[in-house]
Amino acid sequence: MDIAHIVAEDKIKRAIKDGEFAGIKGMGKPLPKDDAAHLPESLRMGYRILKNAGIAEDEGALKKELMTLDYLIAKCRNETELDHLRNKRTEKQVRLDKLTEEKAMFSKPASSHYKEKVYRWLNRP
Numbered sequence: 001m002d003i004a005h006i007v008a009e010d011k012i013k014r015a016i017k018d019g020e021f022a023g024i025k026g027m028g029k030p031l032p033k034d035d036a037a038h039l040p041e042s043l044r045m046g047y048r049i050l051k052n053a054g055i056a057e058d059e060g061a062l063k064k065e066l067m068t069l070d071y072l073i074a075k076c077r078n079e080t081e082l083d084h085l086r087n088k089r090t091e092k093q094v095r096l097d098k099l100t101e102e103k104a105m106f107s108k109p110a111s112s113h114y115k116e117k118v119y120r121w122l123n124r125p
Contacts, residue, residue, distance in 0.1 A: 038064060062096045063122060070123070093123070 021027055035051075036044040051060065069089040076082045 035060065038067070059096060059099055062092055062099070065092050066096065066122065096122075 015021060034044075036047045039047055047060075066089060069085055069092065073082065073085050073089065076085055
C-alpha cells in the first residue's frame with residue numbers, strides 16, 4: 001500500500017470513530033448495484049465517463065435491452081415468438097439510432113469514422 005492509501009484509510013477510520021458518518025443516508029447498507037456490471041472490465045471506465053457526461057444515460061437501457069433481445073433471438077426456436085422478438089429488436093434499434101442522432105454523437109468527422117465499428121460492436125450477438 002502506498003502512503004496516500006494509508007493516510008486515507010486512517011482518516012476514514014478516525015471519522016467513523018468520531019461519529020462523523022452517523023447521519024449519512026444509507027450508512028451500513030450495501031452499495032447500489034453497479035450499472036456497468038454488464039460490461040467487460042475494460043469498457044467500464046469509458047462507460048462511466050460517457051454516463052457522467054450525460055451521453056450514456058438513455059442509451060444504456062436500450063443497449064441492455066438490445067443485448068437481451070439478441071440473446072433471446074439466438075435461443076428462440078418458435079417462429080412466431082422469433083418474429084415478435086425481431087420486430088421488438090428493430091424497434092429498439094430505431095429508438096437507439098434516433099437518440100444517437102439527437103445527441104449528434106457521430107456528427108463530427110473524427111467520430112463518424114468510427115460509427116460503423118461502434119454499431120457493429122453494439123449489435124454483436
